Amino acid sequence: MLNYLITGISLGSVYAIIALGYTMVYGIAKMLNFAHGDVIMIGGYAAFCAGAYMGWPTPCAILFSVFVCTVLGMMIEKLAYKPLRNATSLAVLITAIGVSYFLQNMALLIWTSNPKSFPNMVSFIPSINLGSVTISSTTIATIAASVIIMIALTLFTEKTKMGKAMRAVSEDKGAAQLMGINVNATISVTFAIGSGLAAIAGVLLCSAYPTLVPTTGSLPGIKAFTAAVLGGIGSIPGAMLGGILLGLLETFAKAYISTQLSDAIVFGALIVVLIVRPTGLLGKKITEKV
Amino acid sequence: MSEINETKYVEVPGPGKIPERDMGKGPVLEASHLGIDFGGLTAVDEFNIALGATEIGGLIGPNGAGKTTVFNLLTKVYQPTRGVILLDGKDTHGMNTTQVNQAGIARTFQNIRLFDKLTVEDNVKIGLHNSIGYHTPAGVFRLPNYWKEEKKAHNKALELLDIFGMADMAGVKASSLPYGAQRRLEIVRALATNPKLLLLDEPAAGMNPSETEELMNNIRKIRDTFGIAVLLIEHDMNLVMGICENIIVLNFGKIIAKGTPSEIQTNPKVIEAYLGSQATEGEGK
Amino acid sequence: MANQKSFLSKISKNSKMGFLNYGIVLLFFVVITILRSTGTLSNTMNGQLIPICSYIIVALALNLVVGISGELSLGHAGFMSIGAFSGVVISGALKYSGFANPVMRLVTAIVVGAFIAAIAGILIGIPVLRLRGDYLAIVTLAFGEIIKNVLNCLYVGVDENGLHFSVTDEVHMDMAANGKTLIKGPQGAVGVEKIATFVAGIILLFVVLFIIQNLVNSRTGRAIMAIRDNRIAAEASGINVTKYKMVAFVTSAAIAGAAGALYGLNFSTIVPKKFDFNTSILILVFVVLGGIGNLTGTIIAAALLTVLPELLREFQDYRMLAYAIVLILVMIATNNEKIRSLWKRFFSKKDKEEQKA
Numbered sequence: 001m002l003n004y005l006i007t008g009i010s011l012g013s014v015y016a017i018i019a020l021g022y023t024m025v026y027g028i029a030k031m032l033n034f035a036h037g038d039v040i041m042i043g044g045y046a047a048f049c050a051g052a053y054m055g056w057p058t059p060c061a062i063l064f065s066v067f068v069c070t071v072l073g074m075m076i077e078k079l080a081y082k083p084l085r086n087a088t089s090l091a092v093l094i095t096a097i098g099v100s101y102f103l104q105n106m107a108l109l110i111w112t113s114n115p116k117s118f119p120n121m122v123s124f125i126p127s128i129n130l131g132s133v134t135i136s137s138t139t140i141a142t143i144a145a146s147v148i149i150m151i152a153l154t155l156f157t158e159k160t161k162m163g164k165a166m167r168a169v170s171e172d173k174g175a176a177q178l179m180g181i182n183v184n185a186t187i188s189v190t191f192a193i194g195s196g197l198a199a200i201a202g203v204l205l206c207s208a209y210p211t212l213v214p215t216t217g218s219l220p221g222i223k224a225f226t227a228a229v230l231g232g233i234g235s236i237p238g239a240m241l242g243g244i245l246l247g248l249l250e251t252f253a254k255a256y257i258s259t260q261l262s263d264a265i266v267f268g269a270l271i272v273v274l275i276v277r278p279t280g281l282l283g284k285k286i287t288e289k290v
Numbered sequence: 291m292s293e294i295n296e297t298k299y300v301e302v303p304g305p306g307k308i309p310e311r312d313m314g315k316g317p318v319l320e321a322s323h324l325g326i327d328f329g330g331l332t333a334v335d336e337f338n339i340a341l342g343a344t345e346i347g348g349l350i351g352p353n354g355a356g357k358t359t360v361f362n363l364l365t366k367v368y369q370p371t372r373g374v375i376l377l378d379g380k381d382t383h384g385m386n387t388t389q390v391n392q393a394g395i396a397r398t399f400q401n402i403r404l405f406d407k408l409t410v411e412d413n414v415k416i417g418l419h420n421s422i423g424y425h426t427p428a429g430v431f432r433l434p435n436y437w438k439e440e441k442k443a444h445n446k447a448l449e450l451l452d453i454f455g456m457a458d459m460a461g462v463k464a465s466s467l468p469y470g471a472q473r474r475l476e477i478v479r480a481l482a483t484n485p486k487l488l489l490l491d492e493p494a495a496g497m498n499p500s501e502t503e504e505l506m507n508n509i510r511k512i513r514d515t516f517g518i519a520v521l522l523i524e525h526d527m528n529l530v531m532g533i534c535e536n537i538i539v540l541n542f543g544k545i546i547a548k549g550t551p552s553e554i555q556t557n558p559k560v561i562e563a564y565l566g567s568q569a570t571e572g573e574g575k
Numbered sequence: 576m577a578n579q580k581s582f583l584s585k586i587s588k589n590s591k592m593g594f595l596n597y598g599i600v601l602l603f604f605v606v607i608t609i610l611r612s613t614g615t616l617s618n619t620m621n622g623q624l625i626p627i628c629s630y631i632i633v634a635l636a637l638n639l640v641v642g643i644s645g646e647l648s649l650g651h652a653g654f655m656s657i658g659a660f661s662g663v664v665i666s667g668a669l670k671y672s673g674f675a676n677p678v679m680r681l682v683t684a685i686v687v688g689a690f691i692a693a694i695a696g697i698l699i700g701i702p703v704l705r706l707r708g709d710y711l712a713i714v715t716l717a718f719g720e721i722i723k724n725v726l727n728c729l730y731v732g733v734d735e736n737g738l739h740f741s742v743t744d745e746v747h748m749d750m751a752a753n754g755k756t757l758i759k760g761p762q763g764a765v766g767v768e769k770i771a772t773f774v775a776g777i778i779l780l781f782v783v784l785f786i787i788q789n790l791v792n793s794r795t796g797r798a799i800m801a802i803r804d805n806r807i808a809a810e811a812s813g814i815n816v817t818k819y820k821m822v823a824f825v826t827s828a829a830i831a832g833a834a835g836a837l838y839g840l841n842f843s844t845i846v847p848k849k850f851d852f853n854t855s856i857l858i859l860v861f862v863v864l865g866g867i868g869n870l871t872g873t874i875i876a877a878a879l880l881t882v883l884p885e886l887l888r889e890f891q892d893y894r895m896l897a898y899a900i901v902l903i904l905v906m907i908a909t910n911n912e913k914i915r916s917l918w919k920r921f922f923s924k925k926d927k928e929e930q931k932a
Contacts, residue, residue, distance in 0.1 A: 087910035101899035264724035267717035391813035403808035429793025
């Protein structure tokens with residue numbers, strides 16, 4: 001029972017970190033960035049190459065992965081999404097899917113479909129023994145990382161000038177622009193942060209589930225997206241809450257109900273939540289001006 | 291204008307009075323103690339009105355006074371927090387916007403809301419929707435009923451568009467109409483739903499004086515031909531004072547004055563609301 | 576008299592567009608038939624004919640939701656899947672009970688597939704259609720995944736007592752010894768008799784076009800489009816928003832189910848994984864590239880984009896990469912404001928020149 005609880009929180013923390021990326025991008029660019037899951041995958045491969053091929057020490061490999069993803073995120077935004085700033089959301093969605101296919105197939109060409117076995121990059125953290133239960137180093141690293149990221153992001157959006165600019169852009173792009181905020185730069189920074197987080201999520205995800213293939217990011221991406229919606233998309237604490245809840249639900253569903261049906265249960269929970277609260281657990285209620 | 295100012299009013303048991311000529315029919319709209327809160331904020335409170343069956347009423351007040359909110363309450367775009375709305379004596383409690391329209395209230399919007407990608411004619415046919423008598427299968431399989439009813443709707447739509455001389459624009463996409471024509475189309479669409487009461491939200495906005503003059507005549511014509519009541523929100527005082535028989539003035543969500551145009555024009559409270567307290571002081575000196 | 580004339584001219588304009596679509600399908604049929612009879616059609620292409628019909632049909636169905644009703648669905652492969660599996664079960668069960676005529680079985684399978692998908696559409700539509708925009712999209716995605724997941728656990732078999740179901744394994748179906756397993760969980764439908772034919776696909780395509788075009792050009796279609804353009808104005812005009820959104824969604828689900836049944840009965844095995852999120856997206860791409868709300872565009876896009884990857888098989892490694900790049904470029908070219916105004920200027924110039932000439 002306790003074991004499942006810990007596994008659930010650990011899995012949930014990974015979802016939460018990915019969901020944070022989704023939620024920030026959605027909050028500011030109002031777009032569903034379906035390529036986010038594939039940025040995770042690229043993050044995993046970048047860390048893998050730096051660590052396994054080039055023999056870099058772990059912290060350098062992780063930093064390298066964050067760097068690659070940050071640059072990648074900003075490039076994707078600049079090349080694919082920025083030209084569509086005022087286009088319909090459907091056009092942006094399809095473009096995001098195009099980017100997702102692009103990243104997956106690039107990875108397929110570079111690294112082939114043979115799974116890479118990912119080294120545990122966070123094994124330097126000691127695992128903890130609690131009587132019958134052992135908390136692995138990956139679990140500790142994941143939970144710690146998600147808590148630190150959550151706090152850092154909250155402080156960033158509340159206290160810094162850039163963070164305030166982000167909130168302003170997410171409220172009203174036009175008004176923010178009139179107040180002298182550089183909207184394009186703000187959106188770019190948001191993508192940078194979201195993608196940097198994706199790299200960290202990639203390393204943690206691959207440390208916990210060490211097979212790396214070009215589609216590694218797809219399903220966690222979709223589930224983290226579900227988590228973001230569950231918590232209320234656009235809300236940072238919502239993404240955290242949604243991620244943890246989803247991780248717990250998935251783990252317990254697998255343990256007590258059915259492994260095969262666990263995804264169905266997770267998605268079913270999303271639907272139930274949205275029926276009761278149409279904008280997610282912590283989402284703001286939208287009122288339409290007439 | 292003078293003819294309207296001479297309208298004789300009689301008291302009704304509800305919250306006001308209606309023109310004498312509408313006596314036999316009873317008021318088409320009676321709202322009492324109507325109010326709504328948004329969060330902790332009271333947007334409209336204690337709104338009372340009685341509107342005669344063929345009366346043209348006006349709702350005026352400074353920006354943000356809650357005029358459009360009253361329309362939204364009457365049409366159930368917002369559910370009222372308190373109060374009763376009787377349409378032709380029937381309580382509209384528990385109805386939604388669609389049902390209120392089917393019961394007899396049609397409206398236009400301050401920020402024009404047309405069906406942009408549909409043609410002018412189809413916009414009107416949406417208004418006629420509930421009077422077109424065939425079901426989905428008849429439409430899909432093109433049963434005789436489809437042809438008969440569609441032809442009837444087509445003729446009716448053109449007839450209604452002709453009130454504003456817009457029949458020749460029937461095939462044009464609604465979004466490509468000039469602004470004034472879009473406002474007129476909204477009125478036609480509302481009329482097409484065969485209402486008992488027509489709510490017009492700033493019908494003259496963006497119109498020049500001669501267009502406004504024409505609009506006034508058309509509103510009267512609509513009232514006379516269809517025998518319906520009209521309640522309108524408008525900032526153009528020439529229009530309001532020219533065609534409204536009874537006027538309600540709102541400020542900060544509350545009624546501050548009620549009466550005929552001449553009564554309203556001389557009401558110090560109204561002048562204060564529009565021009566600020568200094569204006570009344572100035573007049574006092 | 577003038578009224579009468581414009582009424583007829585409007586009707587004929589709508590039917591012109593309709594006839595164009597029927598014409599395209601007919602042309603497709605004639606060309607393929609000629610190619611087949613002369614034996615010039617490659618085996619690969621021949622195998623693609625029924626999937627092409629299915630994808631065109633399901634794309635038309637999705638267009639009804641995305642283009643006409645203005646709601647985004649990311650789970651239409653789910654309805655296709657329901658149609659495919661129920662169609663396979665019906666066909667298998669009918670055959671088991673000695674009903675040999677393949678045409679009758681195919682028709683029954685398509686009708687039942689559409690019917691069950693419609694029921695799923697109603698069940699999904701009730702909660703989903705209360706939501707708006709992106710939330711609706713994510714819930715349809717979730718439903719698609721749920722359907723896939725549930726079908727992954729489903730076992731169906733038939734014996735002389737009728738159909739048997741289980742969600743755990745084959746044994747739990749409690750089937751008689753001479754029974755036949757039709758659906759085997761993750762392995763999907765196995766040993767399906769391929770009774771779908773190209774002619775059937777074309778006929779279904781005609782029927783679907785007939786239904787969608789007539790629906791759109793009727794009182795019902797008008798109401799659906801009015802809700803898309805302005806929900807609040809539609810409500811204020813007395814349109815029952817939930818009802819008409821539901822009509823569009825359920826009709827679309829039923830058509831997708833019919834397409835699924837056709838598709839499923841074209842392969843000897845079919846797995847639930849075939850109808851995943853990627854397939855839903857694939858269908859959406861047909862609709863978007865064909866021009867949202869444009870039936871002719873949808874037909875052409877669905878046909879071309881189904882065939883192209885097959886024709887480009889030799890470039891296996893690069894074709895999906897190229898697909899992704901083209902997709903992004905097309906979206907930017909058709910949706911970027913500056914490029915769009917360039918297009919407009921270009922075309923209006925051309926128009927003017929034509930007028931002068």
